[in-house]
Amino acid sequence: MEVVDIDARAAKLGINWSQVNFDSIQLPPGEDFGIESDDEAVYHDDQSEFDTGFGNIIVVDHLPVVPKEKFEKLEGVVKKIYNQLGVIKENGLWMPVDPDTKMTLGYCFIEFNTPQEAQNAKEKSHGYKLDKSHIFAVNMFDDFDRLMNVREEWEPPQARPYVPGENLQKWLTDDKARDQLVIRSGPDTEVYWNDARQKKPEPVHKRPYWTESYVQWSPLGTYLVTLHKQGAAVWGGADTFTRLMRYQHSMVKLVDFSPGEKYLVTYHSQEPSNPRDASKVEIKVFDVRTGRMMRDFKGSADEFSIGGPGGVAGASWPVFRWAGGKDDKYFAKLSKNTISVYETETFSLIDKKSMKVDNVVDICWSPTDSILSLFVPEQGGGNQPAKVALVQIPSKVELRQKNLFSVSDCKMYWQSSGEYLAVKVDRYTKTKKSTYSGFELFRIKERDIPIEVLELDNKNDKIIAFAWEPKGHRFAVIHGDQPRPDVSFYSMKTAQNTGRVSKLATLKAKQANALFWSPTGKYIILAGLKGFNGQLEFFNVDELETMATAEHFMATDIEWDPTGRYVATAVTSVHEMENGFTIWSFNGIEIYRILKDHFFQLAWRPRPPSFLTAEKEEEIAKNLKKYSKKYEAEDQDVSLLLSEQDREKRKALKEEWEKWVMQWNSLHEEEKLARQNLRDGEVSDVEEDEYEAKEVEFEDLIDVTEEIVQESM
């Protein structure tokens, strides 16, 4: 409103300005005088988020100090370097100049579009040599405060008082010598004692949402690792499971332990935003006990995988394979045409370089020694034969190699004590239309590593499964055609034939597609999983006899306990029905069965290797009767106690039931009259007492015709 208008209005209303006391006017409180604006923009602007951090800025130090004339040239050089590493924001490069001398100060700030780019640029360019005297020192801007506060003088770290740790292996001292197992079902993760004497599991620890994907025992059973958004954690301890250490690695997907459980490898991969790019992979190696990250590896998925013969893309887990033995000294990574072997003292490549092996597709460590076996397929359409070789680490000396002709694929199987290596070789037939299989058997521990070729009796048989006897010299093969293949057992040394492989037996037409040796050897389960609905045959290989056959309908998984006394069969939630697990004795007697809906995982807690020497073990086996007496007596006591408990429980249940029945009967009696009234006086309930029912049968035989029905129906 114009002042004129206001005056006009005032005149119209008969208001004399001079008489108005402006101070007496009271306005309602608040900026809007209590009147809400209906303009939504008033309320909803200023809501946009400000990124207050400077995470996308890096500071580049050790630049040359140049005068004004050269300023633009230097700026151009720096821009050129960093434009390769990321997108610099507009006006994102700022090189401060000394106002007095007009010289640059030898550092600059660069702002990138994203913190990731800044991080990447920092990592890539730190240590970049511009020339001899100018080596870049690059830091994140956000880190500067921290770096500034570092004291000039070094202070010796304070030694923290020693806190005695828990006995992490207390579970091994269980006086009933039971084994533990972990199961996951629904949201719960539970650890149980397998109490076969009581015929039920005894709970140890239960926790809902313990892990966000799966759990895994460390190879010697000390730790249980769980996966979370923020990283991995290991649990263990004397009595209950407490968290021992955390390993920060956001969105960790997979974990793997070194065989001596000194190191934990964590894996994370990120799907690329652009589907044409390879996904990003980040792998970290932690020291399990200190939780310190020893090394991390980053890169695109291509660097961690090879286009295998099957053409399977993506990294195959574990990416890093650990050399055998408890020392955890070496680990190897296979990538295109190279094998990178690292050693854990410095976490760097042995001899600072990888091994170049053209077209290598598979590597496999011996479980006990630092020997690597590798397989190179045929090249140039058969001109260059396929090759299987054994390489000694760290010397990288080839111990043995064998050329193989017209090979389509190879699979390597090490025997658990590293004495033998079996290579299953699939060869093309002459027409190249089909393949047949044979084995190359390496005797590692013998002089010059002799190789023996084994062909099946019927060499056209397909090989369905292969398994070495743990610690033994025998192996089992399922071969032949589905649905009823044969199972054969071979031995690398028999009494007659020490240096030659010989067949022990062939079992004809078995419903089996998987082999599960007991960890102590001697016993094996021939299992028909999936298509065979869970057929189980418990077989004694020493006596070559079947101990029992059973069925765990729909079974998907079989796992022996670490002692070879019990075996668990499970139906995991790949099926909707029958989820749960069954515990069997080694000879096929069902001990108990637990049903759990949404059953995901079952894993026995591994045990470290026994301290007994082989001689001592043999002696115990010889005098087993003497040793077992004590345990038999204990078993007897337990079973007596059990049946006693059972009897008492039943008695209590019966008594409780009787009480109910008595109560019901008396009430029923009380209500008798009322009921009679409801039934219009009919005498009701127990008329059977009043009228005795007699069954009278009238049988009049009218005619009998007997016809003989042919039996061969």
Added chain:
Amino acid sequence: MFRPGGLCFEPITATWLYSELFTNGTLTGLTIHHLKPSKSQRTLADQIRRPSTVASSVMTIECVNPEGLRFNQMKSSSHQTLETRMRPILMKGHERPLTFLRYNRNGDLLFSCAKDHTPTVWFADNGERLGTYRGHSGAVWCCDISRDSSRLITGSADQTAKLWDVKSGKELFTFKFGAPARSVDFSVGDHLAVITTDHFVGTSSAIHVKRIAEDPEDQVGDSVLVLQSPDGKKKINRAVWGPLNQTIVSGGEDAAIRIWDAETGKLLKQSDEEVGHKEAITSLCKAADDSHFLTGSHDKTAKLWDMRTLTLIKTYTTVVPVNAVAMSPLLNHVVLGGGQDASAVTTTDHRAGKFEAKFYDTILQEEIGGVKGHFGPINALAFSPDGKSFSSGGEDGYVRLHHFDSNYFNIKI
């Protein structure tokens, strides 16, 4: 010679049954007898849709068919293994899945309901079909028989419940609802009936109490009492009378069991959520003396409750959803029937579905054994009042009538 366990049928269906046995079982012997039916059978049977030839002869085939009752090896060594060969009678009279089975008080007649609109009555000793009740135009969900076996009430998806004359098969009265009738139950004295209806366009599920007139001429359709379930969208699968008609016990899809005052319609008790069923209650069966009842649920359990206090007494756990439950009037046994949902049944292996009637010890809650045979989920179970036989009805359209062998009565656990 004549064994009640034999297979009996009307000549009309003879050829069909003959072939069925041929393909299914290992038939090792076959004899054909001509027998007169017993007196009691004839009295009721004479008038209803019965071929004249049957009045004078019933044909039976005896066969050795290793189908039937299996008793598991028990967990402890003191348990005995019982291998019995109980020959079931297969009754194929329905074209669609069975929904409900009920014996009359004397135990000589078995009434079956199915989705094929036609409730059927059978002789309970030999499985001979006595007659059918025609008039419904939808699946029949439930039925009940009056104490004197004169009246039958049926509830159907055609939105009616009908009263029938058992003897003549005549339709006496039709109660009309605006929604499918799910369950029916006569009170003590048969003067009242409780009928539950599903929710339907514009109506929510409800429990209706109807007065049943002595003379069908005087019958009226008005409800004495209408109870509304708290959640009208959930079906009430079963409602029965409590002791002395004072209460009504209901259970349904909302997994809760409720006890209502039958006079005032007030909700008296509701099962505890902690101990109660977790999923839909599919069936409810009460003890002969109305003191306790058994419920079966999709949560794979059956639970035994005190009918007056709604105290949970026992829980029986199985591996498949429970569709039907029954209690033996003779021994402390309960039977659970069910199986994988019909829509989820796979074609790989018939064992996958677990279409087995499972016997449990009422007191110890332990499984005693199971009766296999159905090749679809079991939807209905009933014990004969003498406890010497039971029948099961399946999604496969068969009623299987089992007379127990003598070893059944000697099971020790």
